[in-house]
Amino acid sequence: MTMASPIDTTLQGVVWKKTLGEEVLDHPHLRGEEVADLVVVGAGFCGLNIALHAAKAGLNVILLEAGRVGGGASGRNGGYNVPHFPGALAPSAVEKILGPKKGRALAELVVNGADAVFRQIDEYGISCSAEQKGWVQPAHSDASLQKVRKVHDEWKAFGAKVDWMSAADVADVLDASGYIGGWTNPTGGTVNPYSLCLGLARVCTSLGVRIFENSPVDGVIEDGDGTVVSAGKGRVRAPMAIFATNAYTGDFLPAVQRSVVPVYLYHVATKPLHGEAARTILPGRQCFTDLRKSGGFGRLDSDGRLISGGAVFAFGNKEAYGRRHALNRMKLLFPQLAKSGLELDDYWEGYCAVTDTFLPHVLRLGSNVFSVGGFSTRGVNLAQVLGRVVGEFAAGKIGLEDIPVDLLDERRDVAYWPIKARAARYIFPIYQIRDRLGLT
Numbered sequence: 418m419t420m421a422s423p424i425d426t427t428l429q430g431v432v433w434k435k436t437l438g439e440e441v442l443d444h445p446h447l448r449g450e451e452v453a454d455l456v457v458v459g460a461g462f463c464g465l466n467i468a469l470h471a472a473k474a475g476l477n478v479i480l481l482e483a484g485r486v487g488g489g490a491s492g493r494n495g496g497y498n499v500p501h502f503p504g505a506l507a508p509s510a511v512e513k514i515l516g517p518k519k520g521r522a523l524a525e526l527v528v529n530g531a532d533a534v535f536r537q538i539d540e541y542g543i544s545c546s547a548e549q550k551g552w553v554q555p556a557h558s559d560a561s562l563q564k565v566r567k568v569h570d571e572w573k574a575f576g577a578k579v580d581w582m583s584a585a586d587v588a589d590v591l592d593a594s595g596y597i598g599g600w601t602n603p604t605g606g607t608v609n610p611y612s613l614c615l616g617l618a619r620v621c622t623s624l625g626v627r628i629f630e631n632s633p634v635d636g637v638i639e640d641g642d643g644t645v646v647s648a649g650k651g652r653v654r655a656p657m658a659i660f661a662t663n664a665y666t667g668d669f670l671p672a673v674q675r676s677v678v679p680v681y682l683y684h685v686a687t688k689p690l691h692g693e694a695a696r697t698i699l700p701g702r703q704c705f706t707d708l709r710k711s712g713g714f715g716r717l718d719s720d721g722r723l724i725s726g727g728a729v730f731a732f733g734n735k736e737a738y739g740r741r742h743a744l745n746r747m748k749l750l751f752p753q754l755a756k757s758g759l760e761l762d763d764y765w766e767g768y769c770a771v772t773d774t775f776l777p778h779v780l781r782l783g784s785n786v787f788s789v790g791g792f793s794t795r796g797v798n799l800a801q802v803l804g805r806v807v808g809e810f811a812a813g814k815i816g817l818e819d820i821p822v823d824l825l826d827e828r829r830d831v832a833y834w835p836i837k838a839r840a841a842r843y844i845f846p847i848y849q850i851r852d853r854l855g856l857t
């Protein structure tokens with residue numbers, strides 16, 4: 418059985434296509450022989466930022482994409498730009514995993530990352546409904562209150578602009594029910610992630626990056642003259658190749674594919690809210706993500722749709738299951754929705770690459786061939802800011818050791834990968850039970 422994550426070039430059901438501020442440009446597919454200073458594979462947030470920053474530093478860059486720009490996780494995520502690690506991972510835990518120097522450097526990258534993403538959007542005039550209205554991590558249970566308190570206190574000690582919130586503060590800001598406290602970082606916010614990908618691709622092109630779409634890479638070799646990356650009948654020769662193919666790598670590069678678990682997620686969007694719901698829900702347009710394993714998060718899009726989701730339960734009618742779960746969760750969080758006759762509209766799915774540590778890594782595949790991935794649910798921030806750092810490395814501005822993540826010098830598969838990759842599609846009901854029992 419193949420565990421390849423299918424590449425959907427149409428972004429089926431993705432709500433972001435309804436509010437695009439950037440044009441969908443067609444890029445040719447790779448034919449014949451090309452030469453570059455750097456070849457980047459994968460046109461998601463990571464690959465686009467590697468290409469952009471390497472080109473900005475003067476490299477001649479080619480970017481190869483199997484489907485369409487933004488067609489992977491980057492164009493179909495929730496668009497939450499979060500200045501924090503996944504879940505309740507605190508800076509001290511990250512320092513334990515990476516050591517004090519890299520751990521601190523990664524924490525700095527993350528805590529300043531959301532702001533850096535908004536600044537880059539501004540710098541290049543990318544039209545992606547960017548709203549820096551703040552992000553909230555509320556607590557839904559006693560167990561989660563303790564965890565979010567610890568995370569808040571650590572970020573505060575780190576010098577981050579964070580504020581503790583009482584239950585009343587959370588209710589004021591979100592108008593959501595059931596939260597007993599939380600914290601906020603005002604540098605977070607939301608984007609239309611597909612529009613952002615299209616805008617980044619436009620900027621890349623203006624900096625001279627040659628983008629080839631519908632060009633799935635199927636080979637990479639190093640010879641005495643550098644690296645040759647092939648996609649069908651096309652080939653690119655360059656001194657360095659970097660793969661940013663995330664959970665969409667498929668079977669072609671098992672070392673990359675198996676270094677992360679492809680977690681299968683879905684999102685839904687309501688029709689634009691109206692009446693009392695439109696007036697009261699997220700009145701300041703902040704976004705929030707709690708610690709529920711079965712999904713407790715919400716944001717509005719630029720037309721006032723409420724967007725949330727969870728993990729796909731890939732058994733039976735997965736769309737019907739996901740819609741039912743999301744509808745119940747939205748009504749639980751926002752009881753006023755029941756009165757306004759809530760209707761769900763869009764539903765879409767995508768794969769998110771998660772590592773054992775919930776932190777991304779760089780994997781060496783050859784002397785000058787690397788892959789970068791494993792951004793978990795924080796790619797809007799981290800895949801972009803780490804992409805920038807990796808682009809600067811490719812341009813020779815910093816060394817490999819200055820990239821503040823684990824550098825895997827040889828293949829390191831996630832333990833029990835075949836089991837975990839399958840379990841990720843069937844575990845959702847267990848998460849729901851753990852949430853209901855207050856264990857998360």
Ligand SMILES: Cc1cc2nc3c(=O)[nH]c(=O)nc-3n(C[C@H](O)[C@H](O)[C@H](O)COP(=O)(O)OP(=O)(O)OC[C@H]3O[C@@H](n4cnc5c(N)ncnc54)[C@H](O)[C@@H]3O)c2cc1C
Binds near residue numbers: 484496795
């Ligand atoms: C439903 C969902 C919701 C999410 N919500 C959020 C959120 O709100 N906030 C947040 O921060 N993160 C979120 N995430 C995670 C975030 O989307 C990812 O961490 C991030 O997009 C990863 O970016 P990337 O560039 O590494 O990968 P991707 O965007 O997946 O890009 C990889 C690209 O590589 C291409 N590719 C693969 N194989 C080949 C090949 N052989 N040749 C050429 N190209 C290839 C793919 O087609 C794809 O376009 C979510 C993820 C999902 C799925």
